[in-house]
Amino acid sequence: MAEVSKPIHINSRIRENAESLASALEHHMLKSFAPDARKELRLFSAGEAADLLNISASFLRKLHFEDRIPDVHTTPGGRRHYSAADLTTIRKMLEENAKSPGAYLKGRREGDKVQVLSFLNFKGGSGKTTSSIHTAQRLALKGYRVLAVDIDPQASLTTLFGYQPEVDFLHSGSIYDAIRYEDPLPFSQIIQQTYFTGLDLAPGGLILQEFEHETPTALRNNIQPPFYARMAAALQEVEADYDVIIFDCPPQLGYLTMSALCASTGVLITVVPNMLDVASMSQFLQMSADLLDVVSGAGARMEFDFLRFLINRYEPSDGPQQQVVAFLRQLFGEEVMTNAMLKSTAISDAGLTQQTIYEVERSAFHRNTYDRAVDSLNAVNDEVEALMQKAWGR
Incomplete structure (x- = not known):
């Protein structure tokens, strides 16, 4: 007679899995970086x-x-x-020594508003974090003063900067502290300087999920400013220090995402060119419009300098993907970015050591693979830069 399997206590098993994974990840980090080391940018x-x-x-x-x-x-x-x-x-x-101002320092001038860009989509795996960190790093390398803001409770962007959010910012020090409803901290107190010259970080962490849980109660109690205005209000303290602020949004249309949208001047919606992702994006856009109508009616500012669809993980030799991209271009015209971020093993391989393409040495990869990835990223990010410059009237 077959032995009856014992029931699994799912809470205990999940906790065991979480502890095992955390331990394995810590071991991986120790192999990649010395215990007391911080990441350094290459020459x-x-x-x-x-x-x-x-x-x-x-x-x-x-x-x-x-x-x-x-x-x-x-x-x-x-x-x-x-x-x-x-x-x-x-x-x-x-x-x-330049003949005209701004020839080499292309950031904000007097009268220019800070550019606040949100990378978002409803679907996970669309490349939001990959896109946002590479854009932030490329702009910093080109001389812009950049603040990267991680509002995803999973905190992948924060991890890429060499932190362990489940340890470093589990209870304090994340963006949550600046937007929480009780005794919020000044935004400047949660900003971390990074190993990347010209690029600062407002870290994310699991505690950000508390903002989603607390907001309904705050709305009932009419706590001011309301959720959709808290991010913009918090940023006012530090926005003079930056040319561009980049949000890496969570893969959901919650209060965090809407607060970022209400603070933004530009929106980049990442989309992987297959029909399942496009169908998911259709639902995301409809939900976004409905919810933003509500917050707009409540007084939120809903004016953007630009909105663009960024094609991500694109394989030019893939016939069905080509058809989807053509479909999107026919539908949205110039709102689809001219350049696409190519799918590349170089990007995923760099991620194994929690690095980006701009951080790894070219010699670590096959030359053609590396150059193809870098050229793709540069083209996308330079297009984003051109949109910013146009918003400043240049």
Whole structure:
């Protein structure tokens, strides 16, 4: 007679699985990074530096030859390598001698409003975090002052910056502390400086889920400001310090996402080009419109400089994906971004060590694979930069 299986106490089993996974992840981090180490940004080649400074490689060599810029790290073979701090110094020196203001420092000028960009979709796996962190890093490398805000309780963006949100920000120190209904902290107190020059982080964490739970009670008690205005109100303290603020939103249309939308000047909806994802996005857009109508009627600001659909994890050789992209372009026209973020093993491989393409060395990958991924990301992020510049009237 077959033995009857014993019932599983699901709460205990889930807790065991959670503890096992947490331990394994900590072990993986210790293998990737020393216990007391913080992530550091790599150096950039002369070609990469010239691209980020928007000058030619020959002009960069000329600047060194004429001693117009400080010397940088040079290998025994004579190759120069530049840190992000070096790029900032050189960019400022170039700007001082530029014929027109803003030629090299392209951030905000007097009268320009801070650009607040939300990356969002209803469906998980659409590349929101990958898109938002690469955009934040590319803009920082190009001289913009960037704040990345992680409002996803899963806190993947925070993890990519080298933190352990389930340990570092389990009870305090996350964005939740700045938007909570009882005794919120000044936004400046939760901002973390990162290893990326010009890029700060407002961390996420599991405690952010409390905002979703507390908001219905706050609405009944008429606590001010209401949920949709709390993010914008909190950001006012620090927005003068940044050119662009980037939200990585959770894969749900909750109070956190709506609070980010109500603070935003631009929206980027990530979409993987297959019909299931497009069908899910259709539902997401309808729900968004209905809910935003409600908060707009309550007094929320609903004016954006731009809204774009960002094609993500795109495989140009995939016939069905090509058809879906053509369908979206026919439907939404210029609201679909010209450039798509390609699906690449380089991006996923970099993620194994919690890094991005901009952080890993080119030598760690097959050259063509790496270049293809970087070119794709640069094209997307430079298109985002152009949208920001247009919003500033340039």
